Amino acid sequence: MKPNKTAAGTNIQHVKQQNAGQYGTEFATETDVQHVKQQNAKSEAKKS
Template sequence: MAKQPNKTAAGTNIQEVRQQNAQSAQAAQAGQFATEFAAETNVQHVKQQNAQAETRKAQNVNQ
């Protein structure tokens, strides 16, 4: 198989990956997060878990 410029052996476009990495680094410096992480987060579930943790913490302090 002939080597293609800007492609890895697996066929990944190196230039595209570099561009995505640069965009990710800029977003991280600006304090932004990728939307796919936000979309995967169930806010209500996290709040419920946090409330349960606070309850357990308070019970442990009182013992």
């Protein structure tokens, strides 16, 4: 059996790259960094 291949013969590295590509563009378009930072700041303020 070759490394990086599952029993089914799936190239794990290839699948990971595909997933990363799909999610990468998804998050890039949907995530507003400024908004996330504000949410983080709010949750930090609540803690203290």
